[in-house]
Amino acid sequence: MSQKKITLAIRTLYGLYPYKSSMIGLESLGDPSENWDIVETIGKGTYGEVYKVTNKKDGSQAAVKVLDPINDVDEEIEAEYNILKSLSNHPNVVKFYGMFYKSDNSSGGQLWLVLELCNGGSVTELIKSLIMHGQRLQEPVISYILCSALLGLQHLHNNRIIHRDVKGNNILLTAEGGVKLVDFGVSAQLTSARLRRNTSVGTPFWMAPEVIACEQQYDSSYDARCDVWSLGITAIELAEGDPPLAEMHPVKALFKIPRNPPPTLQKPEQWSRSFNHFISQCLIKDFEARPSVTHLLEHPFVKQAHGRDVALQRQLAALIKEQQEVGCKTKTRHKRINTRKTLIVESCPDDDLVNLEFLDEEIIISHLQKRYDDLQVYTYVGDILIALNPFQNLSIYSPQFSKLYHGVKRAENPPHIFATADAAYQGMVTFCKDQCIIISGESGAGKTESAHLIVQHLTFLGKG
Known part of the structure; x- marks a missing residue:
């Protein structure tokens, strides 16, 4: 067997990416109403509406991304501001005319990023x-x-x-x-x-x-x-x-x-x-x-x-x-x-939750309950395997099942813990890299049994 190893671990990950507060104060930004008039809506950006605006002094036109409402400048806005401020002096980067703040105590303030008007579209x-x-x-x-x-x-x-x-x-x-x-x-x-x-x-x-x-x-x-x-x-x-x-x-x-x-x-x-x-x-x-x-x-x-x-x-x-x-x-x-901040999960056929069109706790539980009633105790969420303890013996862990899940594409068989073990083994052998399988669950969920089953399939694969 390869010198690389497969590790089983139980751990909790939290607080890996703490948010660093902004260095830009809203009070330091000028009021856009002094210089710009909104003409029309021209699109929708990542954060909010995009408008065509006219400069009150010289009549020139620009585009403005309006973030509404806002109480602070978050890290992504600050990153964009800093890059535009220092690097928009290139013919193939959109020009930057400034960032402004329009305060409104009743509905929340608006942050304006005023940019070159690219009226040819995307x-x-x-x-x-x-x-x-x-x-x-x-x-x-x-x-x-x-x-x-x-x-x-x-x-x-x-x-x-x-x-x-x-x-x-x-x-x-x-x-x-x-x-x-x-x-x-x-x-x-x-x-x-x-x-x-x-x-x-x-x-x-x-x-x-x-x-x-x-x-x-x-x-x-x-x-x-x-x-x-x-x-x-x-x-x-x-x-x-x-x-x-x-x-x-x-x-x-x-x-x-x-x-x-x-x-x-x-x-x-x-x-x-x-x-x-x-x-x-x-x-x-x-x-x-x-x-x-x-x-x-x-x-x-x-x-x-x-x-x-x-x-x-x-x-x-x-x-x-x-x-x-x-x-x-x-x-x-x-x-x-x-994906560190947002996990969009919609799921596919019955055995993978990644294709569910709508996702909330009730839908997940209903989906898992239906499978559990049919003694389908394993369900994928992408690369994650959910295992529900059946509290009874199931005849799906024999050497014949290990052969069934040996070296085949995951989609060819129903979800199974042997598929998880097999994927780790194949990754180790193919890429010569250590592999880690994390097992997590409440008391009585079946973590120990799952670890035994993974080792059982690895023993079959390693002929040890």
Whole structure:
């Protein structure tokens, strides 16, 4: 058997990520009413409504994200403010005009983030509108958009900032065909003492495998190349209108991404070899082997935009104008999550709660009760196995069952503790890494018996 080991542990995790209070005082921010008038609503952001505003002094227009109501500046808002304040001086990063606070004692105050108005919409809106009308973005235009995004990311990475939520909806377009990165609410600062991060955050379909791994393996980390993976997924989105796995519930996608092979275009033969190769380079699963944004700027697919940027910008501007005249507006359905703060769980067929469309205590108990009445004592929640003590002997622990669960895909058999033990063993052998199985439960729940059953299956596998 491998020298790596499987550990059984019972432990409680709490207080791992204490919140650090904000350094920005609301009282220090100016009143937006002195400078800006709201014209119309233009969208909805991560935190609140987005409006078009006009400057009272010079008539210039901007966009404002209004966070309403608010009593304090939380860590994500503060991160976005600090990045915009110091790094928005780049042609491919949205310009920042300031943060303001409008107090209201009765309903709570409003925080205003005033940004450059990108009235061309997002690249997601553009591609969905094109596809709806039987068209698609041509590769040179895709190359121009990706080149612009890479330049913006290079600016961030050179200043030790990881975006962590690169996707079509966070790449905005100006009416003139400019390309701007936006939404830095979950961006992270890398320091000399901390060159990697270990918080699992982003929009599920675009999240890199190493970012997802941080939710399950607390010793995992990642660096700025997680943005490269997200850009590869965005490249597929620009070609096809949706990211891979878009038809799945986001949490199920989180379980699939680390386990599936790197995604590709659905019909690669319809696209150039250069575009396919660019995507494959972005989507190398081992981030240590994945190229940086600086290396990707030298990729042949991206370099085709060099020297043609003015013409391609005009071509993109014409496309934007054409689609806006058609008047097709699409709404995104992909939400960002921070899995350390938010656990979205919706579940699939009977044996996995990850696909339940609605989730509350009553639904979970009802679902488990129904299975328990049918003597189905095991239920998955993604990688977690719920075991209900049947208080009777069940004939499902014989060597024949160990053979049934040996080295097969989890979906091929009903939930079982042998599947959990088998997954740990296969992970140990395949990746040569220690594995840990945490067993938790109330007194009498069956923790000791579960540990015995895991050891029984491991003994079968190790022939010891």
